[in-house]
Amino acid sequence: MENENQNEGGLRWITITTLLLAIGVILRMISPSIGGISLNWNIVMYCLAIMLCRPTSGQGLGIGIVAGLVATMTSKAALPYANLISEPIAGYLCAYMANKRFFNFKIANVNVEPAFMAFITTIISGGIFVTVTKVIINLPINVYLYAMLPTVGIMAVLGMIVGQILYKPANKIFNVNHGVKNKYTLNHMNLTIDKGSFTVVTGVNGSGKTTLLLTIAGARTNYFGGVKNSKLIVNDIDIMHTELAELNHQVGMVMADYEGQLVTETVGDEIAFSLENLGLEPNEILKKRSQVLEMVGLNGLEDRLITSLSGGQKQRLAIATVLVVDSPILVLDEPIAAIDPEGAIEIYSLLKELNTKYHKTIIVAEHDLKYISDCVTQLIVLDNGELKYAGTMDECLSFMYHSKVYAEAIPLKSKIYLELGDKKC
Amino acid sequence: MLNLKDINYSYNKRDKVLDCITVEIHEGEIVAIAGRNGSGKTTLTRIIMGIMNVDSGFMQLDGNDITKAIPADMAKYIGYVFQNPDRQLFANSVFKEVAYAPKQLGFSKKEIDASVKKALDATGLTGLEQHSPQMLSRGLKQRLAIASALAIKPKILILDEPTTGQDCRERTILLRLMRKFNLEGMTIILVTHDMDIIAEHAHKVVVLEKGLLKFHGTPLELFSNEELTVSLGLELPEAVHVGKEYNLGICLTPREIYKKLKERNHAHV
Numbered sequence: 001m002e003n004e005n006q007n008e009g010g011l012r013w014i015t016i017t018t019l020l021l022a023i024g025v026i027l028r029m030i031s032p033s034i035g036g037i038s039l040n041w042n043i044v045m046y047c048l049a050i051m052l053c054r055p056t057s058g059q060g061l062g063i064g065i066v067a068g069l070v071a072t073m074t075s076k077a078a079l080p081y082a083n084l085i086s087e088p089i090a091g092y093l094c095a096y097m098a099n100k101r102f103f104n105f106k107i108a109n110v111n112v113e114p115a116f117m118a119f120i121t122t123i124i125s126g127g128i129f130v131t132v133t134k135v136i137i138n139l140p141i142n143v144y145l146y147a148m149l150p151t152v153g154i155m156a157v158l159g160m161i162v163g164q165i166l167y168k169p170a171n172k173i174f175n176v177n178h179g180v181k182n183k184y185t186l187n188h189m190n191l192t193i194d195k196g197s198f199t200v201v202t203g204v205n206g207s208g209k210t211t212l213l214l215t216i217a218g219a220r221t222n223y224f225g226g227v228k229n230s231k232l233i234v235n236d237i238d239i240m241h242t243e244l245a246e247l248n249h250q251v252g253m254v255m256a257d258y259e260g261q262l263v264t265e266t267v268g269d270e271i272a273f274s275l276e277n278l279g280l281e282p283n284e285i286l287k288k289r290s291q292v293l294e295m296v297g298l299n300g301l302e303d304r305l306i307t308s309l310s311g312g313q314k315q316r317l318a319i320a321t322v323l324v325v326d327s328p329i330l331v332l333d334e335p336i337a338a339i340d341p342e343g344a345i346e347i348y349s350l351l352k353e354l355n356t357k358y359h360k361t362i363i364v365a366e367h368d369l370k371y372i373s374d375c376v377t378q379l380i381v382l383d384n385g386e387l388k389y390a391g392t393m394d395e396c397l398s399f400m401y402h403s404k405v406y407a408e409a410i411p412l413k414s415k416i417y418l419e420l421g422d423k424k425c
Numbered sequence: 426m427l428n429l430k431d432i433n434y435s436y437n438k439r440d441k442v443l444d445c446i447t448v449e450i451h452e453g454e455i456v457a458i459a460g461r462n463g464s465g466k467t468t469l470t471r472i473i474m475g476i477m478n479v480d481s482g483f484m485q486l487d488g489n490d491i492t493k494a495i496p497a498d499m500a501k502y503i504g505y506v507f508q509n510p511d512r513q514l515f516a517n518s519v520f521k522e523v524a525y526a527p528k529q530l531g532f533s534k535k536e537i538d539a540s541v542k543k544a545l546d547a548t549g550l551t552g553l554e555q556h557s558p559q560m561l562s563r564g565l566k567q568r569l570a571i572a573s574a575l576a577i578k579p580k581i582l583i584l585d586e587p588t589t590g591q592d593c594r595e596r597t598i599l600l601r602l603m604r605k606f607n608l609e610g611m612t613i614i615l616v617t618h619d620m621d622i623i624a625e626h627a628h629k630v631v632v633l634e635k636g637l638l639k640f641h642g643t644p645l646e647l648f649s650n651e652e653l654t655v656s657l658g659l660e661l662p663e664a665v666h667v668g669k670e671y672n673l674g675i676c677l678t679p680r681e682i683y684k685k686l687k688e689r690n691h692a693h694v
Contacts, residue, residue, distance in 0.1 A: 203592075204592040204593075204594050204595075205562060205563050205564060205590075205591070205592045205595065206562055256590070310461065310462045310463050311462035311463075312462065334590070337589050337590050338462075338508070338586060338589045338590070338618070339462065339618070340460070340461045340462050340618045340658055340659075341618055341620060341658065341659055341660040342461060342658040342659070342660070343461075343462060343658075344618075345660070367591075367592050367593055370663055406592075406593070406594070408592075408593035408594050408596075408597055409592070409593040411663060412621075412663040412664060412667055412679055412682075413663060413666065413667050413670075415679075416667055416671075416679075416682065416686075420686075
């Protein structure tokens with residue numbers, strides 16, 4: 001699983017592009033032309049818009065078409081209609097390059113992406129424009145080579161300078177998050193969770209645990225927005241571009257407020273509800289229901305009222321409703337908060353069994369690390385949206401202890417081992 | 426200071442939630458109430474607060490009969506912090522939230538300002554007066570709920586699972602606050618599942634099971650008896666486990682372990 005997370009508003013890209021293109025038209029009309037050469041504001045503006053919003057290549061094509069129409073109407077060139085070909089192609093390629101971050105590097109501590117993007121886009125657009133003009137009007141090759149192409153080059157250099165100068169203020173005005181670290185809930189996170197592993201995610205409240213879990217379960221993109229320029233693959237499925245209905249078969253999630261997840265009156269109904277939604281036959285539902293209640297140790301309680309269950313039992317029921325879907329991955333957010341110690345031990349031994357006996361991949365967010373030592377294969381600590389460490393429990397605790405990252409969470413036993421170990425050294 | 430005698434409470438006069446509970450709480454104590462989910466812990470605190478009325482039994486606060494008291498009467502003496510702070514915060518600013526209770530009790534404007542300032546100071550929330558409670562983090566919300574309870578200068582503070590949903594950093598801050606209030610003379614009733622907190626901070630533990638009082642004594646007495654502890658759905662605190670592993674006897678706090686380890690090392694040297 002790979003995940004890089006950024007915030008992206010729905011129609012923001014359209015608003016910004018329209019505004020910048022409009023400004024571009026006005027500037028183009030009033031700009032002086034020296035010897036037939038003037039800056040092509042049009043290209044610089046949509047190039048800026050694309051860098052601010054990072055739309056998909058398809059959306060870039062759309063921007064290019066609009067820019068082409070605008071240019072056709074305002075251009076004083078010999079063949080304005082050539083813009084209808086050159087701008088869409090340039091818009092498409094510009095968005096493609098912006099997404100791949102081709103030029104995302106620094107010279108003397110300044111990010112020069114705007115300059116390179118404006119230069120290359122102008123070259124592409126202008127190059128196509130003059131070539132089309134030459135072919136259609138059938139101009140002499142000498143004019144093409146020694147007048148038109150150099151003009152494109154000069155315009156590109158001008159565009160490069162203006163693009164670089166304008167990018168920073170434009171970024172400020174439109175308050176774009178790109179490049180501002182703290183604004184990401186999850187920041188450039190690269191993480192691999194093996195099949196059949198038991199992963200525990202820890203970190204202070206607000207460090208991004210729940211966001212990570214919701215993202216893995218697919219809820220983050222589908223329900224709450226966000227997370228667009230990222231890649232997240234679970235079991236060979238690209239979560240960012242998959243319908244939730246399909247994802248439900250891959251990832252089951254138990255939320256922090258697990259009681260909010262229980263909707264019916266009795267234990268039996270609750271399990272049947274999940275199965276009915278899958279469109280199973282009644283006898284199959286009954287069969288599957290008793291299987292899953294057996295798995296979580298609630299067999300025989302089919303007719304019990306959910307309100308009469310203990311906290312631990314409710315949590316196990318919530319797990320069961322997710323288990324019936326047979327998803328290979330199970331995600332749980334703080335499963336033992338507000339559950340008594342006995343219940344907490346039960347929950348973790350159940351999760352361990354699901355992991356070892358039924359080969360479920362389990363991902364849990366947890367503060368209380370004293371219960372997990374028996375089952376965990378990978379412990380992850382997050383801080384401020386960044387992945388600080390991922391490794392075995394011992395390695396991770398040792399990292400937390402020495403680097404003082406959420407060291408409060410280290411269980412007393414491990415802490416004493418670590419301290420005694422240190423003294424021996 | 427607070428005497429509960431033969432308290433009975435049931436839903437619909439049938440399902441017994443509390444069965445003949447007798448507890449005595451002295452001034453300046455930290456009393457922990459423990460037990461499985463559904464054992465009646467929260468019900469007991471609500472009865473003390475007057476939110477629920479007993480079927481039979483007798484309650485006394487400083488010699489006054491409070492058996493039939495209603496929350497408005499008790500609010501002068503007892504601050505109550507619910508398990509989920511979201512359910513008790515309603516004002517649109519931190520200041521108004523904390524000022525609400527003193528206002529209701531008819532404090533003068535000067536007194537209100539002074540008590541709000543003191544409560545916010547005590548909980549480390551000074552400077553957030555104009556913030557919206559809903560926008561605070563979980564930990565700050567919990568502290569705000571405590572500040573609102575403190576504003577009326579209660580003699581008793583009831584905390585219902587204050588560390589639930591808090592991370593370990595906020596947990597430490599909350600416990601330090603609780604300790605501080607206690608040292609200033611406040612009596613604290615703490616409902617919790619966390620045995621480490623009980624072992625480290627409580628003077629007395631009350632363990633309920635299915636509405637019955639199953640244990641009433643010091644943490645040391647409770648945790649020395651592993652069999653009893655486990656049978657009541659509890660577990661030994663981490664410190665006790667570690668102490669046993671290192672053959673240090675029963676240790677209730679990490680500090681005790683460090684001290685004993687140190688002494689032993691000295692003895693070896």
